[in-house]
Amino acid sequence: MSSVLGVTAGTSAVRIVRPIDPAAPAAGYQFQVVETRQDDPARLAAQTVGVLVQAGIAGDTVERVGLVYRDAADAERLRAAMAEQGLDRYTLVGESEAALAYLRATGELPGDVAVLYDLGASGLTVTVVDRTTGAVHTERTRTVSGRLFDDAVRLHQLGSDGVWRPDDPEDEEFVAQCRTAKEQLSGSDAVAVPGTAGVILMSLETFDPLITPLVEGSARFLRDVVHRSGARPETIVLLGGGAHVRLVRRVLETWMKLPVVVPHEPEIVLAKGGALRAVAAGPTASAVTELIVPPGATERIVPPRGVAPQRTERLARTETPAPAAVDDAGPPERTPAWKRATTAPGPHVSGRQISGAGLAGTALGVVAMIGLALGAQNTFAGDDESEPRPTEVIVTTPPRTPQPAPAVAPVPAPTTTTVPPTEESTTERVVPPPPVATAPPPPLIPGLNIPVPTLPPLPPLPTIEVPPELRLPI
Incomplete structure (x- = not known):
C-alpha cells in the first residue's frame, strides 16, 4: 500500500493531510499540524515530508506529495527546500487549483465564477476564478489577518481597567491566550481562557466591535478585486482559519x-486539494509537474497599512456559520457523506522537533507522533460502533454432584436423640446515618460558567453603653 499527502506551508503552521482512500475523497482524511514559530515554512515542510517519506505512515510508503504554493516565489522556495532534502517525487499545486480540486470533488462550488476569500494568519488572499475560461485574478493584502485579530484582543485586554495584565505585553503565552480566545469565540458567545498568570474573559459583544473595522476593510478589498477582475461572481467561498470568525460571513x-x-x-481545504491533485498527477509525478496559474492571470500584492483605531461599543451577536439553515416547512436536509466524515487530527508538533529528526533517524518519537496521527482510523459522526459497550459477565454455578445410593439399605440402629434448646436468632440491622444537607451550588455567570462573587457576612454592630449621667429621665 502507498500513501498520498497534501502539504501547505503557512507562516504559522505546516499542515499535512492524508486521504483515507485516495480514490474516494468522501472516505475522509487525517491531518497533522506542525507549528512553524521561527522556522522557515518551506524548509520545515520539506523536512517534514522527508521524515515521513523515510519512515512511512502506518506501514505504508509515501508515494506522492502535493505541495501547495501561493505564488511563483513561494514555488521556488519550496522547490529549493525539497532539493535540499533530496526529494523529487512531488507535485507543485497552486492555491486556486487546490481549492477548486477539493470544491469540485465535494460539490460545494455552485456556478462557474467564484471568489475565494482565504484569510490566514499573515494576510488575506482574494482570488476570482472562472471555471469556463480558466481565468484567474489574484490579489493579496496584509491589512487584515488572523494575527491582527489576535492583536485586537491583546490590546483590548491591556487597555481594560480592573483586569489582569501580563508583565510583558509581548509574552508568548499571553499572545497564545488571546489567539485561543479568538478561536473559541467561533463556537461560543463568551469564553474564559485561563493562563499561568490570569484569565482572559471575552464575549462576542466585545470581540465583534474590536474586529469590525478590519472585517469591513477586507470586504472593501474583496469588492475592489472583483471590480478590477471584470468578472461577475456567483458565490464567495471562505477559506483559511479566518473563515471560522462568524462576523466575516455576515459582513x-x-x-x-x-x-x-x-x-x-476551511483551514485545510488547500492541503486536501493538494492531495487530490497529487492523485490525479499519477505515481510518476516529479518536480516538473506544476499547476501554475494560467498565462495572462493577474496577481497583485497590496502593502500593509496601519491598523485602524479599535472601538469597544456594541454589535449584536451573529449566527454560527457551520450549521445549515433548517426549513420549518420540511425536514432538515441530510448532511452529505463527505461532510459527515470526521477528519482525525494528530497532536501538535513543533518545527524544532522536525528539525531535530532530519532524514537520519528511523524510530524517532516525532515520526511516531506524525505517522500514527496520519495513520489513525477515520471515524464518522454518529457511528454506533464507536460507542463503548458494557461488558457482560455471566457466572454459572456448577451442578451439585449427587451422592451414589448404597446397594443395600442399612437397618437403622436405635438411637437416642437429644434436642438442644432452641436459641433465638438475632439479626443486627445497621441504621444509616441521617443524610447530611448539602448547600446548593453557587449561581454561575451565564456563558462563562464562573461563580458569581459574593461578599462575606458583615460583623455585628458594636453595642454602645451610655453613661448614667447622660441617660434621659424616664
Missing part, C-alpha cells in the same frame, strides 16, 4: 449580496 453577505460558502474544515 461579506451584507456587502456583496452574494451567497457565502464555508467548506468543511
Whole structure:
C-alpha cells in the first residue's frame, strides 16, 4: 500500500493531510499540524515530508506529495527546500487549483465564477476564478489577518481597567491566550481562557466591535478585486482559519449580496486539494509537474497599512456559520457523506522537533507522533460502533454432584436423640446515618460558567453603653 499527502506551508503552521482512500475523497482524511514559530515554512515542510517519506505512515510508503504554493516565489522556495532534502517525487499545486480540486470533488462550488476569500494568519488572499475560461485574478493584502485579530484582543485586554495584565505585553503565552480566545469565540458567545498568570474573559459583544473595522476593510478589498477582475461572481467561498470568525460571513453577505460558502474544515481545504491533485498527477509525478496559474492571470500584492483605531461599543451577536439553515416547512436536509466524515487530527508538533529528526533517524518519537496521527482510523459522526459497550459477565454455578445410593439399605440402629434448646436468632440491622444537607451550588455567570462573587457576612454592630449621667429621665 502507498500513501498520498497534501502539504501547505503557512507562516504559522505546516499542515499535512492524508486521504483515507485516495480514490474516494468522501472516505475522509487525517491531518497533522506542525507549528512553524521561527522556522522557515518551506524548509520545515520539506523536512517534514522527508521524515515521513523515510519512515512511512502506518506501514505504508509515501508515494506522492502535493505541495501547495501561493505564488511563483513561494514555488521556488519550496522547490529549493525539497532539493535540499533530496526529494523529487512531488507535485507543485497552486492555491486556486487546490481549492477548486477539493470544491469540485465535494460539490460545494455552485456556478462557474467564484471568489475565494482565504484569510490566514499573515494576510488575506482574494482570488476570482472562472471555471469556463480558466481565468484567474489574484490579489493579496496584509491589512487584515488572523494575527491582527489576535492583536485586537491583546490590546483590548491591556487597555481594560480592573483586569489582569501580563508583565510583558509581548509574552508568548499571553499572545497564545488571546489567539485561543479568538478561536473559541467561533463556537461560543463568551469564553474564559485561563493562563499561568490570569484569565482572559471575552464575549462576542466585545470581540465583534474590536474586529469590525478590519472585517469591513477586507470586504472593501474583496469588492475592489472583483471590480478590477471584470468578472461577475456567483458565490464567495471562505477559506483559511479566518473563515471560522462568524462576523466575516455576515459582513461579506451584507456587502456583496452574494451567497457565502464555508467548506468543511476551511483551514485545510488547500492541503486536501493538494492531495487530490497529487492523485490525479499519477505515481510518476516529479518536480516538473506544476499547476501554475494560467498565462495572462493577474496577481497583485497590496502593502500593509496601519491598523485602524479599535472601538469597544456594541454589535449584536451573529449566527454560527457551520450549521445549515433548517426549513420549518420540511425536514432538515441530510448532511452529505463527505461532510459527515470526521477528519482525525494528530497532536501538535513543533518545527524544532522536525528539525531535530532530519532524514537520519528511523524510530524517532516525532515520526511516531506524525505517522500514527496520519495513520489513525477515520471515524464518522454518529457511528454506533464507536460507542463503548458494557461488558457482560455471566457466572454459572456448577451442578451439585449427587451422592451414589448404597446397594443395600442399612437397618437403622436405635438411637437416642437429644434436642438442644432452641436459641433465638438475632439479626443486627445497621441504621444509616441521617443524610447530611448539602448547600446548593453557587449561581454561575451565564456563558462563562464562573461563580458569581459574593461578599462575606458583615460583623455585628458594636453595642454602645451610655453613661448614667447622660441617660434621659424616664
